[in-house]
Amino acid sequence: MSVYDYSVTTPKGEEKALSDLKGKVLLIVNTATGCGFTPQYKDLEQMYENYHEKGLEIIDIPCNQFAGQTPGTDEEIHEFCTLNYNTQFPQMKKSDVNGENELPLYTYLKSQKGFEGFGKGLKAMAMSTMLAKIDKNYKENPDIKWNFTKFVVDKEGNVVARFEPTADMKEVAKCVESLL
Numbered sequence: 001m002s003v004y005d006y007s008v009t010t011p012k013g014e015e016k017a018l019s020d021l022k023g024k025v026l027l028i029v030n031t032a033t034g035c036g037f038t039p040q041y042k043d044l045e046q047m048y049e050n051y052h053e054k055g056l057e058i059i060d061i062p063c064n065q066f067a068g069q070t071p072g073t074d075e076e077i078h079e080f081c082t083l084n085y086n087t088q089f090p091q092m093k094k095s096d097v098n099g100e101n102e103l104p105l106y107t108y109l110k111s112q113k114g115f116e117g118f119g120k121g122l123k124a125m126a127m128s129t130m131l132a133k134i135d136k137n138y139k140e141n142p143d144i145k146w147n148f149t150k151f152v153v154d155k156e157g158n159v160v161a162r163f164e165p166t167a168d169m170k171e172v173a174k175c176v177e178s179l180l
Helices: 040-054 074-085 104-112 122-134 169-179
Strands: 007-009 015-017 025-031 056-062 150-153 159-163
Touching: 025 040, 025 104, 025 169, 040 056, 040 074, 040 169, 056 074, 104 159, 150 169, 159 169
Parallel strands: 025 056
Antiparallel strands: 007 015, 025 150, 150 159
């Protein structure tokens, strides 16, 4: 199996096969419109503007599984992103990334790159503290821990990196740039 065996659904219900993106670098991210990490949309859009012509595709999958921080419809999410962050990359249909209804794509991504921690700093400590209250064994499973977890896929379809929402977006950009 590879990432190219999966598809995502557009807000209009159309299947978008990831195999159509062979030869591109993919940044797959579960997003939210009402999260403390939502300003990362600005950084994502900047990466898209800088690298899209060089072969970057962003797969934005809104998800409402984390504290209900994406309550809107697909249309409302798109409107929020374009009005507040001028996003040019498309949002996919709002979907689950964990649990019995998770997208098969996410089952695969998590099998390729598990959770390795939140890193250092205040945000990392805050995330660890919060998650320990929700699930004391959160470190032991590959589940997505929060909004704005990012997976980077190289031009050959290999999942090469997983960045937690606490990761410095400059590091994400460096990783993407190194693969173009």
